[in-house]
Amino acid sequence: MRLALRGGNPLERAALRANLVPAPAAEAWGGLAVSGVLVAAVRTGIVARLASAPGSAAQIAADLGLAPTPTRLLLECLVSTGHVKQAHDGSLRLARRNRRWLDPDSEVGVARFVNACGDYFDWWRDLDRLVVAGAPVEHHDRPPDDPYWRRYILGQLDLARLTAPEVARRLTLRPGAGHVLDVGGGHGWYAATLCRARPGLTATVLDLPGSARIGREVIAAAGLSHLVSFTEGDARQRDFPAGQDVVLCFNLLHHLTETEIPTLLRRAHAALEPGGTLAILDAFAEPRQTRTDPAATHLALFVRLTSGSTLYTPDQLATWLHTAGFTPPRRIRSARIPGLALYQAGKRW
Numbered sequence: 033m034r035l036a037l038r039g040g041n042p043l044e045r046a047a048l049r050a051n052l053v054p055a056p057a058a059e060a061w062g063g064l065a066v067s068g069v070l071v072a073a074v075r076t077g078i079v080a081r082l083a084s085a086p087g088s089a090a091q092i093a094a095d096l097g098l099a100p101t102p103t104r105l106l107l108e109c110l111v112s113t114g115h116v117k118q119a120h121d122g123s124l125r126l127a128r129r130n131r132r133w134l135d136p137d138s139e140v141g142v143a144r145f146v147n148a149c150g151d152y153f154d155w156w157r158d159l160d161r162l163v164v165a166g167a168p169v170e171h172h173d174r175p176p177d178d179p180y181w182r183r184y185i186l187g188q189l190d191l192a193r194l195t196a197p198e199v200a201r202r203l204t205l206r207p208g209a210g211h212v213l214d215v216g217g218g219h220g221w222y223a224a225t226l227c228r229a230r231p232g233l234t235a236t237v238l239d240l241p242g243s244a245r246i247g248r249e250v251i252a253a254a255g256l257s258h259l260v261s262f263t264e265g266d267a268r269q270r271d272f273p274a275g276q277d278v279v280l281c282f283n284l285l286h287h288l289t290e291t292e293i294p295t296l297l298r299r300a301h302a303a304l305e306p307g308g309t310l311a312i313l314d315a316f317a318e319p320r321q322t323r324t325d326p327a328a329t330h331l332a333l334f335v336r337l338t339s340g341s342t343l344y345t346p347d348q349l350a351t352w353l354h355t356a357g358f359t360p361p362r363r364i365r366s367a368r369i370p371g372l373a374l375y376q377a378g379k380r381w
């Protein structure tokens with residue numbers, strides 16, 4: 033996936049190709065600007081307002097009690113990026129392409145993830161501190177009642193809703209599997225979707241208190257508390273409850289260090305019944321790819337910035353799994369899950 037500066041017309045494209053444009057200046061300025069506009073449009077309620085009905089900039093500002101001129105300017109930015117369309121009479125509406133992603137009522141909406149991205153501004157600002165001193169943000173160390181957890185976990189829920197049905201469909205579980213442990217499961221949506229797809233399954237999510245608190249609310253609001261329960265704890269420090277048929281470990285490894293992961297995998301192995309399944313969903317470094325992927329390299333740096341960790345390679349994962357007592361992992365490919373890889377391994381002994 034490219035994170036690219038593109039010309040808007042043939043002349044601009046030619047100027048870019050001829051290296052007449054100071055691309056680094058445009059990239060340093062423009063990336064933040066596009067992100068800031070989207071985050072503010074969600075946080076101020078402009079996106080939700082546009083999703084409910086079209087309106088002029090003045091109407092939208094009045095309805096939401098916002099400052100008229102900045103609201104108009106922000107809406108003009110959204111029109112310029114194609115997120116919003118303007119009719120001849122000046123009324124504004126969410127562009128059809130973006131409605132499915134930004135409408136709060138859309139089942140695949142990601143507005144809450146956009147909202148969560150607002151937390152990243154401060155972190156990127158301090159990137160030079162990481163590079164100088166090596167000190168990450170450690171965002172999981174916040175107190176459990178910090179409002180950050182809600183933004184974080186609801187943002188992750190938006191992404192999980194996109195992929196959970198396919199993940200639930202593609203995982204192979206042994207017949208009669210009854211219990212799932214979702215380590216670092218946060219919102220619990222992956223576990224809930226799996227349980228709904230396979231009658232007879234129930235799940236426990238093990239997560240830090242700040243995440244578990246939000247996850248409980250998410251699952252209760254969906255009426256799924258009979259399928260998914262939560263237990264609070266640090267997966268690096270405690271054993272996992274025994275008797276599991278399935279252990280999920282989704283988007284957690286990239287928050288952990290090379291010494292923490294083998295221990296966690298040994299715990300997962302100990303918790304599983306014979307023949308049980310471990311499933312791992314995560315972003316991985318792909319050193320064998322000839323072309324470097326800008327989205328992946330930036331994600332690797334982001335992970336270092338936020339958790340002091342990194343993206344690991346599939347080979348590292350295979351070695352850790354082998355040492356912990358799992359069968360060689362089977363990679364489940366999916367075009368619907370860009371940037372993420374789903375692996376499944378069985379308990380070997």
Ligand SMILES: C[S@@+](CC[C@H](N)C(=O)[O-])C[C@H]1O[C@@H](n2cnc3c(N)ncnc32)[C@H](O)[C@@H]1O
Nearest residue numbers: 188192216217218239240243266267268282283
């Ligand atoms: C990126 S989110 C992924 C949430 C969910 N598994 C998903 O894939 O959408 C990472 C989750 O791991 C949890 N987590 C991070 N460090 C943890 C730890 N040491 N013990 C337990 N959970 C942890 C976070 O609280 C968060 O819920």
